[in-house]
Amino acid sequence: MSEANPATAAPHDAAPEDAARAGAAAEASAADAPRRPRRGRPPAFDRAEALAAATRLFWQLGYEATSVTDLTAAMGIRPGSLYAAFGDKRSLFEEVVRQYGRSPVGAFVTVALAEEPTAYGAFARILREAAAVYPDPSHPAGCLVISAATNVTPQDAGVQAQLRELRNGNLRTFEARLRQAVEDGELPPGADPKALAGYFGTVLQGMSQQARDGAPAADLARTAELALRAWPCALGRTAPPPAR
Amino acid sequence: MSEANPATAAPHDAAPEDAARAGAAAEASAADAPRRPRRGRPPAFDRAEALAAATRLFWQLGYEATSVTDLTAAMGIRPGSLYAAFGDKRSLFEEVVRQYGRSPVGAFVTVALAEEPTAYGAFARILREAAAVYPDPSHPAGCLVISAATNVTPQDAGVQAQLRELRNGNLRTFEARLRQAVEDGELPPGADPKALAGYFGTVLQGMSQQARDGAPAADLARTAELALRAWPCALGRTAPPPAR
């Protein structure tokens, strides 16, 4: 199963919008193409709903503790449909992670960094929103990227590494934003962007764990305010004063 | 299998020192009793060494990701011996957790709280020692209690709850120490012991995660110093000033 078969590549396409078309693809105009009817038997389940159900399960139990039997039960489909639509368990999880990163609860960090004009404003908003989002009972507690692959067998070390890379990538994003803040003069020249990035990442990961341990939003909000007191206070604070 | 059999209770005794003796136990003088030879065939393995090997495995992979096959291989024994000596996988894990809590790396929090005269000194020492201990390459990274039962199937929810209770118990211990600090005047009357306890617990759990993600001791040390800046600074600081 190493060569040949050039046309059998990935029948499950993870359709970003629709994109993948069969055949030789004449006329690559793309753009609109409003509703070309698909060929054979139509799927009997809503792909997005099934993906959301899988997300909830992986989010709550983690990658390995979620069995394919659990998944098919929650998604309302049989194993054959799952494997035809999503590939295998690992591919399904990767699609879940991708979609989680685009969802509001998985993207609030990126959104805050993009929208807030100051670094302090961004990190204050990140911690405060984490305090509200992580324990929100409308979804499993904490952050999927932080807690879904903590305990895995060596054969699934790739899943663990994938999420770890996402976490460490967030740290690098934090560090870049804080270095920018030093250049902008928002932070004093003596401030250490890498140290601050590690600190805020640590607090975020700890808050996710606390939420999973049952900490209510009010407790996490107080933790967020205390954590913000580590912000270098020599000069440049732009947001409302810390705590009351 | 619900009644009768009064003499078959727990042949694996988890010997705290030696303690459990067979028979009707005449002469309960206890104390010394230097080397009473045991009855039947002696064990062919060192119980403490086997327990240490199991600890390393559970610490690194977590409860469910560690299989009995892994355990017997690392402990150098066969399944029958494991079950005769430790009961079942769950009982072995509980004994591992108990022994971990008495080991230096599992007890540094308790030791610091007991030895340091001031609350600030205790929490500063806890964070700084965590920064050194969590990434120490002589054992698996992070804290076993924090990370060994994050992802479990519902049938093992009891293990998860057991570790969560230990974590939340630590939070209550933190809170009690900080309340004492308010009563002592070390902390200002406006300080919030519960909020501070949650904050330090959050930072500790985050540091454990960071260590598992590969953060070196130097990075965690900087995180610890930044975290200590949240200490209420109105008055009462007893230790060296924060950072440089």
Add this chain to the structure above:
DNA sequence: ATGATTGTTGAGCGATCGCTCAAGAAAGAA
């Protein structure tokens, strides 16, 4: 010696794991 007690061994139990596949069903194309 013999028996009692305890530990070790290797085979293997039922259950679950992720996953596959032949057969059938539902759609458009001819």
Add this chain to the structure above:
DNA sequence: TTCTTTCTTGAGCGATCGCTCAACAATCAT
């Protein structure tokens, strides 16, 4: 209608899971 394509279904694959057990081995008591 018939063919092609796509999806669903239910049975079941080999592997691993935690765990058990009869047989044997090694010690002490008698």
